[in-house]
Amino acid sequence: MKQPLGVILAGGLARRMGGGDKGRLVLQGQSMMSRVVERLAPQVAQVGLNANGDPDRFEDLGLPVFADSVDGYAGPLAGVLAGLDWACAQGGEYIVTVAADTPFFPCDLVPQLILASEGMTVPLALAATKEPNGVSMRQPTFGLWPVALREDLRGHLQNGLRKIVQWTEMHGAGQAAFSSTPFDPFFNVNTPQDLETASALLKDRA
Template sequence: MIPPGVILAGGLARRMGGGDKGRLMLGGQSLLSHVITRLRPQVSALALNANGDPARFADLGLPVLPDGVADHPGPLAGVLAGLDWAAVQGASHIVTAAADTPFFPPDLVNRLTRAAEMQGAQIALAATPGPHKVLRHPTFGLWPVALRDDLREALAGGLRKVVLWTDRHGAASAMFPATPFDPFFNVNTPDDLAVAEGMVP
């Protein structure tokens, strides 16, 4: 069963000076547009996790899911919002992608699903080989709706770091090649945006 997808755009973009980082232009279209174009063919439905006035995203035609946890606790709050939305849809899992990562692989969902199945895990995170260790990309993951109450409890208890929670549940890693560049390169700063311009096909 193909899972729905959730784009995580609930951060504060401090290193970009605030605002909606996904609206920054790259190669003639917004970062969000790049992400939507890559993720939509891979999922059964698509939603956006974002905080503030949802009307500013009306042009995208996507459901906008705010964090259900106060004070911007990070990506896990967006994952939880997505899981709560997916539960209403009757879905068993969601796949998440970050709104500031425009070059992620077109087979993201297939590889995450396969890694979870092969490693007998409920959660799978994207990963790439690094010079000294495997680098995990925890905003790109496959998440089971069945763990949403566990995640809600963890967030209420103050947990914020994604991998601390995923490690509790024995998350699988789905490996992706990092050549000719890391497909999970994300745009955090104006310099990153300049680098990304040189990576646009």
């Protein structure tokens, strides 16, 4: 498989954090966005950022920035489509998406997603967290997506589909499971309390 391009999803409204860009929040002296870039960049051919509004506010990151391909803040699935459109323009065949507010995602995310998609006619896979009780919880904003399905996705978005898992199930997506111990690597920052928790996790790992 050709090395995927990486797409950071940052197109949400961050209502629980009072609006603004959650990825810009500082975690132990470094923005979450820059932490996400550091984790993703070694795993992919190139990194791009899906964000709505003025792209100049991300100029310091040195990343290509592209808005949703459909209007109306249609959720993360619209960000996936925007990433696929961007990748297609770069000659890419696949993207891997990550969320801008999730600074601890696995450093082997991409190879595990590729492994989970092996043998599929059109490779597609989502990450999941394996809980201690054996139950797997899908992480729908962390996935491997083929450019070949972008028009299919566009059509479903235009017809009102918004749930990632609903679309991936139509195509029999694979699943890459990651351990949730000692903590969930897909822990994301939605509230001020979450930011404090993330800071504590970083201190524990130092």
